[in-house]
Amino acid sequence: MNAFPAPAKLNLFLHVVGRRPDGYHLLQTVFRFLDYGDTVHIAPRADGDIRLLTPLPGVPEHADLCFRAASLLREHTGCRLGADIRLEKHLPMGGGLGGGSSDAATVLMALNRLWRLDLPRAELQALGLRLGADVPVFVFGRSAFAEGVGERLRAVSLAPASYVVLVPPVQVATATIFSHPGLTRDTPELKIPPLSGGHNDLEPVALVLYPVIGEYLRWLGRYGDARMTGSGACVFAAFAGRAEAEAVFGQRPEGMKGFVADGLDVHPMYDGAGSPAG
Ligand SMILES: C[C@@](CO)(OP(=O)(O)O)[C@H](O)COP(=O)(O)OP(=O)(O)OC[C@H]1O[C@@H](n2ccc(N)nc2=O)[C@H](O)[C@@H]1O
Numbered sequence: 001m002n003a004f005p006a007p008a009k010l011n012l013f014l015h016v017v018g019r020r021p022d023g024y025h026l027l028q029t030v031f032r033f034l035d036y037g038d039t040v041h042i043a044p045r046a047d048g049d050i051r052l053l054t055p056l057p058g059v060p061e062h063a064d065l066c067f068r069a070a071s072l073l074r075e076h077t078g079c080r081l082g083a084d085i086r087l088e089k090h091l092p093m094g095g096g097l098g099g100g101s102s103d104a105a106t107v108l109m110a111l112n113r114l115w116r117l118d119l120p121r122a123e124l125q126a127l128g129l130r131l132g133a134d135v136p137v138f139v140f141g142r143s144a145f146a147e148g149v150g151e152r153l154r155a156v157s158l159a160p161a162s163y164v165v166l167v168p169p170v171q172v173a174t175a176t177i178f179s180h181p182g183l184t185r186d187t188p189e190l191k192i193p194p195l196s197g198g199h200n201d202l203e204p205v206a207l208v209l210y211p212v213i214g215e216y217l218r219w220l221g222r223y224g225d226a227r228m229t230g231s232g233a234c235v236f237a238a239f240a241g242r243a244e245a246e247a248v249f250g251q252r253p254e255g256m257k258g259f260v261a262d263g264l265d266v267h268p269m270y271d272g273a274g275s276p277a278g
């Protein structure tokens with residue numbers, strides 16, 4: 001089997017600037033990948049079957065993003081091949097780190113190569129959007145300022161940073177946060193992406209629904225500018241160096257889970273060409 005990385009993402013900030021007629025929210029956010037994530041092992045199959053060798057607890061096959069990504073690509077291209085997929089899961093589910101979306105993007109890029117489809121990056125991004133609003137950025141492959149629901153992407157260059165990421169013991173359902181009546185949906189649109197500062201409009205709602213996230217934020221906030229990523233539950237703070245981040249992480253109270261990771265500028269499968277992972 002071939003091993004393909006599926007990195008986590010952080011939303012360095014996330015502003016909700018409006019709402020589409022279909023109810024989806026218009027965002028402005030900066031995505032950054034981390035050198036920490038899942039690994040997807042994939043081998044092509046000649047018989048056309050798509051088999052998940054490691055089903056996730058509580059996720060039926062038809063809802064699994066790896067399965068859905070492979071099936072969508074097969075259907076879209078008419079490819080007759082299949083795949084065995086083994087997911088090595090490290091990222092917490094419902095953590096705001098984009099784990100499921102990243103797995104899906106990695107399956108799209110890996111099968112594009114293994115099935116010799118050669119679809120251009122833009123086409124894979126559009127396919128990815130059908131699986132979730134977070135999937136396109138992983139196919140895009142670079143740190144990005146995102147608008148729309150996350151499909152309008154502009155590459156940005158970010159300063160090197162190490163992050164402490166804490167994982168509160170709750171799984172947040174993204175739809176619950178977005179549908180909350182208390183959500184601020186009218187943050188003024190920015191013309192130029194700020195590379196620092198900003199805030200996360202989803203954070204106050206998540207804190208009301210899951211107070212434990214606030215406890216984690218307050219603890220990390222003693223050491224840096226702590227913020228929630230995506231719809232939560234994970235919180236993070238940036239530090240200039242790895243040693244500083246490790247030192248803060250080392251002081252966490254017993255039982256507080258998380259990890260330290262460096263920010264990446266490009267996705268580990270990014271090859272710079274028009275065709276991803278070609
Ligand atoms: C909030 C963000 C920020 O990066 O990340 P996560 O916290 O999920 O990692 C994303 O916008 C999440 O993207 P993703 O997790 O792919 O969400 P989707 O499956 O497309 O949507 C889940 C549900 O959330 C709501 N939703 C999602 C995105 C959006 N821009 N507006 C919405 O209102 C919709 O109700 C949708 O049915």
Ligand SMILES: Nc1ncnc2c1ncn2[C@@H]1O[C@H](COP(=O)(O)OP(=O)(O)O)[C@@H](O)[C@H]1O
Binds near residue numbers: 056092093100233
């Ligand atoms: N391969 C997958 N990895 C993680 N979650 C998945 C996967 N496939 C489907 N899901 C579903 O998607 C939900 C959101 O997962 P995830 O992407 O990890 O969180 P988030 O969107 O908060 O970053 C999970 O709770 C799970 O039900």
